[in-house]
Amino acid sequence: MHDNYLFLGNPGTGKSTLINCLVGRQVFDSGLSYGAGLTQFFQKFKCNGKVYMDTPGLADRSIKERAAAAITQALRQSGSYKLFFMVRLENGRVVSDDLATIETVLDSIDMDDIPFSIVVNNMKKRQYAAMMKKGAEFFKVVALINACKYTTPYITFIPTIDCLDESDNEIVKLPQEVETFLHYKAPAIVIPPKQVQEIKLDNFKALVDDLSDELELLRKDNAALKRRVEKLLRKPKFFETLLSAVGTTMSSVLEFSAKNAFNLATGVLTGDLTGVICGVLQLLQQ
Missing domain, CATH: 3.40.50.300 (P-loop containing nucleotide triphosphate hydrolases)
Known part of the structure; x- marks a missing residue:
């Protein structure tokens, strides 16, 4: 095939x-x-x-x-x-x-x-x-x-x-x-x-018009954006697959991992990415 x-x-x-x-x-x-x-x-x-x-x-x-x-x-x-x-x-x-x-x-x-x-x-x-x-x-x-x-x-x-x-x-x-x-x-x-x-x-x-409105909402409403990000990251394996799939340099992965080391380690061991999600949502507030 x-x-x-x-x-x-x-x-x-x-x-x-x-x-x-x-x-x-x-x-x-x-x-x-x-x-x-x-x-x-x-x-x-x-x-x-x-x-x-x-x-x-x-x-x-x-x-x-x-x-x-x-x-x-x-x-x-x-x-x-x-x-x-x-x-x-x-x-x-x-x-x-x-x-x-x-x-x-x-x-x-x-x-x-x-x-x-x-x-x-x-x-x-x-x-x-x-x-x-x-x-x-x-x-x-x-x-x-x-x-x-x-x-x-x-x-x-x-x-x-x-x-x-x-x-x-x-x-x-x-x-x-x-x-x-x-x-x-x-x-x-x-x-x-x-x-x-x-x-x-x-x-x-x-x-097209509906999606344009949704995109505008996500751009202007940080709370709506954070809800969308959290929903995505709670999907099974979404976060791990995303970081693996995106073409990137090892240094950027190491930098992200260093900032979220405890949360990443806990998530890998328990399957609970709550800590990582919190870290990402904090990024969006900056």
Whole structure:
């Protein structure tokens, strides 16, 4: 059984560029596009026993019905799936269209507890550095990314790579921690084709608006943000998986662990992460 690497996201999220860099050559057109995205149909490319799949974005209004059909087609292939949803941070804010895509696509799969990954691509260097410190900003972004009804601790952050901004169809070597995440840490699942329903777009715009309101609430209401973070961290293995999955340097993990050594040790021994949660919530108050 082969592995399908299915990349889902809206125009401008860098799906095609990321796949080209993973494969090591241009297999899909990528670059700057004004208006409609460059990807118009379901595309796939097989390399080293893996099938890389590129799909158009549901938020691309000019082709949204075609995009929905293309994603449905992609989900009905044989093999196991790694689902990678591309999420943007614009001026530090999560884009609600991207979260609406996650919810709409996963709603079409008639299965429980579908594992999936989130790729936050093209982060400004200062934003990326803040994520790697595992401080308050990191947990805020994790909470915002998980603002829709489906949540995941499998998140990776990719910093802006200058040469990719300068020309179309450019290929670079991805950071090692990103490749490790995509190939080895991201979860996989077998999706029987009969479990995939046609993607419905009737409520997509309303969903985008609702998620935009929820994101705004989390940004402005620190109490609501803390409740969201606590709810996430109380999910089984969420905290441990999150720290393991996120591409990071050993020094930042050691720094976080040193500050929370007692709480971490107690949590590992007892399975009770109350102390860690308290430590994270204290970070959010600073």
